[in-house]
Amino acid sequence: xxxxxxxxxxxxxxxxxxxxxxxxxxxxxxxxxxxxxxxxxxxxxxxxxxxxxxxxxxxxxxxxxxxxxxx
Numbered sequence: 465x466x467x468x469x470x471x472x473x474x475x476x477x478x479x480x481x482x483x484x485x486x487x488x489x490x491x492x493x494x495x496x497x498x499x500x501x502x503x504x505x506x507x508x509x510x511x512x513x514x515x516x517x518x519x520x521x522x523x524x525x526x527x528x529x530x531x532x533x534x535x
Contacts, residue, residue, distance in 0.1 A: 503528035 492498050506525035510518045 499528055 494500055503525045506521050506528060510521035510525070513521065
């Protein structure tokens with residue numbers, strides 16, 4: 465599993481607004497191939513798979529819900 469610590473790995477300094485980068489980040493988190501979509505695919509697939517793999521898919525799915533900057 466994962467541990468949540470509200471601490472960034474690297475210092476972040478935002479000097480100006482960058483809508484293009486914001487659009488790319490939003491696509492990564494919420495887009496068709498983003499973190500949320502991957503987590504939901506793993507958690508849905510565990511219902512149609514043999515019993516031995518259910519725990520693994522549950523672990524992977526919940527790990528995808530963890531913010532990527534904390535992994």
